[in-house]
Amino acid sequence: MPKDHGIGASSKRREDVRFLTGRGRYTDDINLPGQAHACFVRSQVAHGRLNGVNTADAAAMPGVIRIFTAADFEGVGGLPCGWQVTDRHGAPMQEPGHPVLATGKVRHVGDPIALVVAETYDQARDAAEAVVVDIEELEPVLDMKAALADGAPKVHDDLTSNLCYDWGFVEENREAVNKAFEAAHHVTTLDLVNQRLIPNAMEPRVAIGDYNFATDDSTLYTTSQNPHVIRLLMGAFVLGIPEHKLRVVAPDVGGGFGSKIFHYAEEAAVTFAARQLRRPVKWTCTRSESFITDAQGRDHVTKIELALDAEGHFQALRTETYANMGAYLSTFAPSIPTWLHGTLMAGNYKTPLIYVNVKAVFTNTVPVDAYRGAGRPEATFQLERVIDKAAREIGMDPVELRRKNFITQFPYATPVAVEYDTGDYNATMDKLLEIADVAGFEARLAESKARGKLRGLGVNCYIEACGIAPSHLVGQLGARAGLYESATVRVNATGGLVVMTGSHSHGQGHETTFAQVVADMIGLPENMVEIVHGDTANTPMGMGTYGSRSLAVGGSAMVKATNKIIAKARKIAAHLMEASPDDIELKDGRFTVAGTDKSVAWGDVTLAAYVPHNYPLEDLEPGLEETAFYDPNNFTYPAGAYACEVEVDPETGRVTVERFAAADDFGNVVNPMIVDGQVHGGIAQGIGQALLESAAYDEYGQLLTGSYMDYAMPRADDVPFYTVDHSCQTPCTHNPLGVKGCGEAGAIGSPPAVVNAVVDALQRAGHTGVTHIDMPLTPSRVWAAMQG
């Protein structure tokens, strides 16, 4: 019988009523009295020397209040990078400056040059078009390998080359791995591209700067996944505003997928302009603008090699990846192809020797940073593709080859520096084969054939590292931040609770699930718990939401704070009932003295805490409010197995996803309905990557896929109903809820399933030379592959 409330129940989302009735409050819905409007003048070329900006005509246009150029930002800091990677020779990465407005050079189409502020948005936009920019065009560098050639134009003149870093992991294993390859019975090699994607949260970014000159308080309203991080980065590194004089508010946010983690130039620019003008300044990104300014994702070019013995045991794995950083280092960019990618290369398998080499490269393109999965989809894709290829080469069933190499003993220390606490990869594979009805595949294949269609089945596994992250560990790895989370639980006199969390919800439903957890712990109805997030003024310092960390890290902080509340409430109850706190039991929101019929209600205790007439004032402070910070001991390791069935039209190469199944182990689950939804969304993004999406630049560095007319977002008729299951649960051993995180799994596990399925379909149809097709698997690519 499914639970009807608390942990494990599919409680309906309390967020939904406001979203379904048009009463959400997104950043663009906010309009402040006296507000001015901003429009940015942006580079229309990918690379050029910026010789001058003439604002005279524009400044005289109707409604224009002021036009800011880089000269106005002298004394303002650049946008900081939050992670320093050390290269394989022990040297720090090359770290270029990142000014708020371009100075000296423009480095990608969309690089901001000037900020026009006017009374209305239309006036600002009209004036922006009248700003004259003198740019001497330079040859752009776009291809990563060409960017590293001798004599290539440099994106940053003050760096020695376009190489950000050359990272080796684990460097000490390099020779041992090479030797294992020399001795291997069989080596499978695969060259592949994990193409650049554009995150495309449906809400474009918005930033509103506000300034009260009488109190010297600044406020930024922004579409962010982590308002405290923005406050710290912008306040301390860019504008020099102390945190107590700067408030950052991220209200309802319309999706993030990583792209709203980062501190963007526009946030600093409008906050700065508001201080200068002493009035609010609002900027709303157009979708066209977001295509050339939101940090993009993936963009890896990889060669992967897998060494196997005669029985199919994996002996060693070696990869060489070129990772595109774009024109500047976005906030967490250096960590994505390294620590969030190299550490996942063991996958679900006991490969004893692994070496990962990553060369990060600057190019004249939009910066690249975390996008749903962030490094882990790139690791999973290459690993699960090379295993499929190896299975074909050695004539073994791909599922059997995987099972043969599964890690089965836990905890398991991988050769790439992480220790998996729990998992059961055979269980998720068994569950997958059942829910995907793999046994029925042959019949469906025959039915497709009868209609003249090819059919293929792709199966793969994935593992990810979530619950980011133990601060002491990431500090050693170059993070310039801690990655704990926080919660304050405030109990009111009449018994209701307000939980203020450092996590941020932008679609994940925290207001519902977090309330389920706290209500369950005390035994109260969920509607007695309110969740507050997204405003630095009323939440404790927190690191925000990304990397599937909210419940594992933020939820753990909330559990810690709630346990403190319960401990204190138990003492108050003991006093009220003249018993020992050790004898007090809490059940269904009622305190009882064990073995007696004496009890007090939750509300009696909370009232006593705030009206302490009968209260142990000598031992306890009045009030009932506790804060906790939680810093995890380890990452969490969700894992699972995915299966995709496709049909391919042999005439056109068009691929349709006919069936998709996902068996995930997320550990314990608080709200199964929400977890299903997270997986669904991830799968669609993965199918989008596999079949549809690609950020394409032309030879001049112009983004060809700069709107929804050219960038193929998955639509309702591109995807099927999915079959998802998370009944295989090996709870996390090191957080109090035993949860692992579910936000990214779908996007990590699904691309290889789709590509494996298409290759399978082509192989079954006799196209035995087709061992790989690069994503997206458009009809033309698949058709070309079938022509040999």
Added chain:
Amino acid sequence: MTKVTMTVNGKAVSGEVEGRTLLSQFLRDGLGLTGTHVGCDTSQCGACVVHVNGQDVKSCTTLALECEGAEVRTIEGMANPDGSLSVIQQAFQDHHGLQCGFCTPGMVMTASALLAQNPTPSEAEIRHYLEGNICRCTGYHNIVKAIMAASGQDVSHLGSDAIAAE
């Protein structure tokens, strides 16, 4: 500036607009009806869908002046007269057909227009009709399911549903 008059969610409204003012701008900035969202500038994403004289249209590519005298309905006017969620809205909540909520107003308005034309659409018909509405969160599974449920179809085979809490 020109005066425009229309009925929005049953109420007569008027305002001064420029020739270039879009219906979405008039609703959001002129009337403060911020439930209608703008997610793109090429008329592709569908977050801005409203009903004009009963027809689902993209308000980001409709001029406010074109709606002179029209009956306009937005997401703010979709609930039942007593304020409770309408059948479609309730189905979206029951079947978790929304996550971040940004595309949701357009999805609800589009779904409502579909059901007015086709009271029991098939899965394929729903997916085809939603072609002009992009959602990045849900993978469409629960949106399609919610619309099927709102039309009275059995969706119990399509995965977990909300259990009424409290």
